[in-house]
């Protein structure tokens with residue numbers, strides 16, 4: 634069986650069968666989708682709606698925020714002053730390694746993140762390989778190595794004032810922040826880093842979603858994913 638799998642290198646990347654070394658069965662290379670956009674643009678909402686409609690059975694989600702660097706060696710005082718909107722804040726090597734594992738149908742132990750403590754949490758989550766894998770985060774389209782693994786690149790485009798209002802509400806309700814803290818972080822790092830790094834990554838997108846998680850766009854992406862799952 635292994636020899637048979639290795640004799641099929643000429644098929645296109647999307648349809649290339651690979652051998653699962655544990656089961657000996659032939660599996661299709663997953664279809665990887667990147668969903669980028671500014672903080673509060675609606676990336677998680679688009680991802681959730683698409684996965685809900687397509688079904689969780691054949692899909693897996695990688696949340697890029699879980700790959701913020703582990704900062705347990707720093708004090709809390711040091712951690713609150715870090716720039717979380719610069720690419721250096723992320724563990725790119727681990728992200729690429731784990732996405733590549735999933736692409737090769739190998740399960741991963743995805744890290745998890747604690748926004749209140751500003752560091753990686755102790756728990757990891759097992760993510761099983763799936764027909765469709767979504768990588769969602771502000772820098773989902775930033776890194777060439779990751780982009781090269783993707784078959785569909787999406788940018789969620791939402792006006793800055795809308796994104797800021799959403800972030801203000803969310804960060805106070807869900808991420809343990811005060812209003813003053815959200816405003817000062819937005820002015821110091823979120824806004825300038827968005828303009829420098831996140832917004833320019835839009836040029837790598839195959840599809841740009843205006844107005845965030847708008848229903849017609851979400852329906853089109855969902856239809857594409859369902860057809861991929863049905864043909865897999």
Ligand SMILES: Nc1ncnc2c1ncn2[C@@H]1O[C@H](COP(=O)(O)OP(=O)(O)O)[C@@H](O)[C@H]1O
Nearest residue numbers: 671672673674675676677678679799803845846
């Ligand atoms: N189209 C929308 N209409 C209203 N609220 C939205 C919409 N999209 C997202 N939100 C809300 O805005 C907040 C941020 O959205 P989220 O999807 O988490 O953004 P991101 O993942 O890009 O930071 C959430 O509270 C979410 O419920």
Ligand SMILES: Nc1ccn([C@@H]2O[C@H](COP(=O)(O)O)[C@@H](O)[C@H]2O)c(=O)n1
Nearest residue numbers: 671672673698717718748751752771823
């Ligand atoms: N300790 C941290 C880590 C990240 N952030 C902010 O999260 C934003 C990205 O997440 P979204 O769900 O909003 O896309 C990013 O803009 C960071 O500023 C943080 O505040 N604290």
